[in-house]
Amino acid sequence: MSSEQTSREHSAQLRDLAEALVAAAKRAGADQADALTMRGQSVSIDVRGGGLEHADRAEGVEIGLRVLIGGRQACVSASDHSHDSIAEMAARAVAMAREAPVDDYLGLADPGQLASQRDAVALQICDDRPDPAPDQLQDAALRAEAAALQAAGISQVESANASFSRRHLWLAASNGFSGGYSRTTHAISTVAITGEGLGMERDYAAESRVWADDLPQPEEIGRLAAERTLARAGSRKPPTGAFPILYDRRVAASLIGHLLSAVNGGSVARGASWLRKAMGEPVLPVGMDLIEDPLRPRYPSSRPFDAEGLATRQRSIVADGVLQGWTLDLATGRKLGMDSTASAARGMASAPSPTNSNVILTSADGGADDLIAEMGTGLVVTSMLGASINGTTGDYSRGAAGFWVQNGRIAYPVNECTIAGNLRDMLMTLRAGNDALPWRGAEVPSLLVEGMTVAGA
Structure with missing residues (x-):
């Protein structure tokens, strides 16, 4: 399955969840409601001394619901998005809202205020290429570390990291709004050290971009971290x-x-x-x-x-x-x-x-x-x-x-x-x-x- 097809499927799932949350809130007695749903996945690789130091991968779906009743509001969230969980969330949020203080300024937008654009395709905030594999991220981190260590005077690299995340989100509300988009982040960072003991100094360089093509080469980031660190000596x-x-x-x-x-x-x-x-x-x-x-x-x-x-x-x-x-x-x-x-x-x-x-x-x-x-x-x-x-x-x-x-x-x-x-x-x-x-x-x-x-x- 292509990344584009996967993205469409995730968006459809999040839309259905958000709209189900709003419907459940209305059935539970809310005057107004909006829901935010998100599917996220991330991979982070840390290297040290030319080898893997730590790898972290996270993936999951989160859902959040806000209900409004007569100038009162409450917000709840969960990672369980089963039918029963959605119903329980809605009932809990309505019960909480009824005990909240009144704020007459609270309320959803009027339908005429809502955005007509319901996606972010024109903004290009999601890299449409396949996600980088963990070994690609490890290679980038190792290259950044090696570049920093090549600088005379750098005693060690405290950390070198490469990471990637992709998030899909959807917003739905009882005023008729329903829209969502995806976002990606590619990042590389390096922390270098010079000197020892009380004379030790450190500095860093880090860059992140939506698109991998816009990210500087790992060697640039490693060299910049070393340059900044050496300038702090003494x-x-x-x-x-x-x-x-x-x-x-x-x-x-x-x-x-x-x-x-x-x-x-x-x-x-x-x-x-x-x-x-x-x-x-x-x-x-x-x-x-x-x-x-x-x-x-x-x-x-x-x-x-x-x-x-x-x-x-x-x-x-x-x-x-x-x-x-x-x-x-x-x-x-x-x-x-x-x-x-x-x-x-x-x-x-x-x-x-x-x-x-x-x-x-x-x-x-x-x-x-x-x-x-x-x-x-x-x-x-x-x-x-x-x-x-x-x-x-x-x-x-x-x-x-x-x-x-x-x-x-x-x-x-x-x-x-x-x-x-x-x-x-x-x-x-x-x-x-x-x-x-x-x-x-x-x-x-x-x-x-x-x-x-x-x-x-």
């Missing part, structure tokens, strides 16, 4: 003070992620966002745009419709530095007196909530080296750990590692430092590079931030 603490900080493109998306969290309708509706009063105000420098485009072909978080069956579309979150709108699902949109931005996402046992799909920040003309030259003295951050972020005030503090810059040039690697500031102030000083990495759910270049506090030696 790391020490930086000085303490107020300095400009360059967020390398590897971590710059995390900074924009804090902005996205602050304009999420869930946070805004709760009054727990440091941008809750910033609609129509500058939140980024003039000339900087932040676009969301869930319809980018072959991109990892592209989707034709959201978890409530609304058609996704490109939109401006920030235009010329000015905040244009919140990220909303149906419930948060109703709370704020606005339309949904078709941004709902959900898990099997959770209600919809707003999220983003494929965001792109404006790039500038200069590269990261130009920004480093402009810094004079400061810090390039390439990795971060831990976080203390006040969602209401925007106060920001994170552990960081990277490279110290003197006279506009990288001087030495650094670790064990803390960077701090206020996100509202930080974002207004941004200067962007032109080096955003493609194929990411957040396409963000290196970002230079002025006047942050560095706590080091």
Whole structure:
């Protein structure tokens, strides 16, 4: 049987399960219901020392049901999708909903709001070639490991991994929506180590793509992991003070992620966002745009419709530095007196909530080296750990590692430092590079931030 035929069969099974769940919920007494069903399969291979370290394979079907009764809702999930299990799930969900608190903003979309596109063929988010065999994945991981070990100074490779997953999902609801699609992910990663004892340093490289043809060669990933690791040899603490900080493109998306969290309708509706009063105000420098485009072909978080069956579309979150709108699902949109931005996402046992799909920040003309030259003295951050972020005030503090810059040039690697500031102030000083990495759910270049506090030696 071809992969295309198998995909059609899986989609038909998931459709039937989702529609059966909705029908069972209605029979059990639900006013409204929606169901999400998913069939997933994955293979992950880890190698070490030129041999197989660990292999993992998973496959199964999961089903999730949400019921709504008079402004109350409940969500349940299961891996058993027998007829009896579906009936029991529906009865349990209805009983739970009747005990839940009332929220008058809850409810499915009106039929006229629903997406007309019910599949993702045009988005090309599913590799239609046969799944890679475990020995192919092992070969890719071994090639990445060997490439890293060829670099002089690499003492060992902590891990080299190659993996593949394929997911089929279907969404059905009592408002008449029924649609689904499939998604694939190919990934390779390598973690390399240099030095020993207290002088040991590690770094990594990892890439994932929807289509195997778009994935870099394993040797590229192994060599990059080694290069990054060797650059960290001899790391020490930086000085303490107020300095400009360059967020390398590897971590710059995390900074924009804090902005996205602050304009999420869930946070805004709760009054727990440091941008809750910033609609129509500058939140980024003039000339900087932040676009969301869930319809980018072959991109990892592209989707034709959201978890409530609304058609996704490109939109401006920030235009010329000015905040244009919140990220909303149906419930948060109703709370704020606005339309949904078709941004709902959900898990099997959770209600919809707003999220983003494929965001792109404006790039500038200069590269990261130009920004480093402009810094004079400061810090390039390439990795971060831990976080203390006040969602209401925007106060920001994170552990960081990277490279110290003197006279506009990288001087030495650094670790064990803390960077701090206020996100509202930080974002207004941004200067962007032109080096955003493609194929990411957040396409963000290196970002230079002025006047942050560095706590080091």
